[in-house]
Amino acid sequence: MEKWPIGVFTSVDAGLGVKLEVAHELGIPTIQLHAPHQASRTKENAQQFLSRLRELGIELTCVFGGFEGESYANIPTVACTVGLVPRETRAARLAEMKEIADFARVLGCDAVGLHLGFVPHDASDPLYQETVDVTRDLCNHCAALGQALHLETGQETADALIEFIMNVECQNLFINFDPANMILYGTGEPIAALERVGQYVRSVHCKDGKWAKHPGEEWGQEVPLGEGDVGMENYLRTLDKIGYHGPLTIEREIPQEPERQKAEIGHAVKLLTELKAKIG
Ligand code: MG
Secondary structure (H helix, E strand, C coil): CCCCCCEEEECCCCCCCCCCCCCCCCHCCCCECCCCCCHCCCHHHHHHHHHHHHHHCCCEEEEECCCCCCCCCCCHHHHHHHCCCCCCHHHHHHHHHHHHHHHHHCCCCCEEECCCCCCCCCCCHHHHHHHHHHHHHHHHHHHHHEEEEHHHHHHHHHHHHHHHHHHCCCEEEEECCHHHHHHHHHHCCHHHHHHHHHEEEEEEECCEECCCCCCCEEEEEECCCCCCCHHHHHHHHHHHHHHCCCCCCEEECCCCHHHHHHHHHHHHHHHHHHHHHHHH
């Protein structure tokens, strides 16, 4: 693979990713995929999707799981609805994540990702150890399929994330670094965080955001790439510094209106292409 192929977060029938056709029209060579709903995750659909990817010459680099009932309405709601942390939904979601990993395997994809949820900050909280255990269980399932598990950044500080990964003690547990999430959740300055977690970064999102007035209490604002507080040139230079040469996957959480998506994603592709040429 060339250094830093451009990518985009796509969706077949769920989430806010762009459609595969948009990626193709923009000449984007790699995608991450928001896992389709359970009814669509058949072997037949996977094989159809795979042949469509081959036709378009697009490489799938990571499949992200998401769950019914998750809400990003505000930060406290994230804590009680997102990922594998909430107890009430954990067993069902673990089973579903394993199915998603199996689906990704059929797609020939060796990485699956997710928002784990708000890992408690206090390691002596019983919920912390439970989250370590469920993550290990999922990692073991992925390892048997020859896959890595990528944790989306945002809800934890860089130090908390490293400590968590060390506690899980699995060789296939890595990070999908999202610089905007650090700003949106108010969990740390993204460039410093990236340097800190660098050795664990195996995939990234190119997304931008502006700090909230009271970071950590309220959301920052997600904005088009290059218009926020991440600093895209510095971001790419830091990715270079930590030795990350994998896909630059654009993520933009806007509704699926093809024209708007094409315009905004097209603008992001142009920005990243210019920066790639500049930084190499
Ligand atoms: Mg992201």
